[in-house]
Amino acid sequence: MSAADPDPLAGRFGATSVAPDERRQRIRDVFRLVAPRYDLMNDLMSFGIHRPWKRAFVAGLAVTPGLRAVDLAGGTGDIARLLAARGADVTVVDPSEEMLAVGRRRSPGIPAIAAEAEHLPFADASLDLVTMSFGIRNVTHMGTALAEIGRVLKPGGRFACLEFSTPHWLIRPGYQLWSRTAIPALGALVAGKVAAYRYLIESIERFPDQARFAGLIRDAGFAQADWRNLSFGIAAIHVARKA
Ligand SMILES: C[S@@+](CC[C@H](N)C(=O)[O-])C[C@H]1O[C@@H](n2cnc3c(N)ncnc32)[C@H](O)[C@@H]1O
Incomplete structure (x- = not known):
């Protein structure tokens, strides 16, 4: 059992100290504001790399037709579409009605429910797979x-999680420079929301590294939690299995 704080981000909104309820509300505001430009900004900020990352994430999951899956923090539905293409019976769950609305327009056939990861509207032991892509760091009570x-x-x-992580030290300075300067600038230019994109970067920098996050998953009761890095650790995929 590790003594790690299970909610390491609960009192922070980026670089600012806030009460957990305020964090939750501010994050809701971030995604309400960025929803209309979210997909375009993802492509610009990552040079489109989030797409092969997401494909690799789903390809590694050996999805079989009929698998009962939920894509949590599913946003505009990228992961759910990839899972559905492999025959999974997938539902998107996300608290942001604005993000869900974009996803529903793009994929009307995929069910989408507004809910938070902390209170899931599903019965005990009812799912084969829960995926989460760039969502966990936005959850207040991890x-x-x-x-x-x-x-x-x-x-x-299985719980499979794709998230920004701690890159190899050799690329860290260049990566930090890009993310701290170019991404808020792009956020201002394309979406007109500089503060929202500054939060996204600060939340990435404060997220636990690969090993610490694996420890938090195990502390939550999972039997095992393995990870693999993408693009030198800029992102990582954690996969954990329920005993
Ligand atoms: C960066 S987006 C990721 C969207 C999508 N999964 C993707 O990979 O493009 C993060 C999502 O987390 C959602 N979110 C925020 N707080 C959450 C919570 N407590 N539980 C579940 N999802 C949450 C946001 O509404 C937002 O849609």
């Missing part, structure tokens, strides 16, 4: 969310 994901998974079910 420990509660990980336990809740464990509750809804069947025994042997």
Whole structure:
């Protein structure tokens, strides 16, 4: 058992100290504001790399037709579409009605429900797979969310998480320069929302590194949690199995 704080981000909104409820509300505001330009900004900020990352994430999951899956923090539905293309029975869950609305327009056939990771509207042991892509760092009560994901998974079910992580030290300075300067500037230019994009970068920098996040997943009761890096650790995929 590690003594790591299960909610390391609960009192922070980027670089600012805030009460957990205020963080939750501010994050809701961020995604309400960025939803109309979210997909375009993702392509610009990452030079489109989020697309092969997402394809690699889903390709590594050995999805079989009929697999009962939820894409949590599913936003505009990129992961759900990739899962559905492989025959999964997938539902998108996200608290932002604005993000869900964009996804519903793009993929009307995929069910989408407004809910938070901390309170999932699914029965115990009812899902084979829960995916989360660039979502976990926005969750205020991470420990509660990980336990809740464990509750809804069947025994042997998997939690797969794609998230920004801690890059190799050799590329860290260049990466930090790009993310701290170019991304808020792009956010201002394309979406007119510089503060929202500054939050996104600060939340990336404060997110636990690969090993610490794997420890938090295990602390939430998962039997194992392995990870692999993408693009020298700029992002990482963690996959955990419920005992
Ligand atoms: C960066 S977007 C990721 C969207 C999509 N998964 C992707 O990879 O493009 C983060 C998403 O997390 C959602 N989110 C914020 N707080 C959440 C919570 N407590 N539980 C679940 N999702 C949350 C936001 O509404 C937003 O849609």
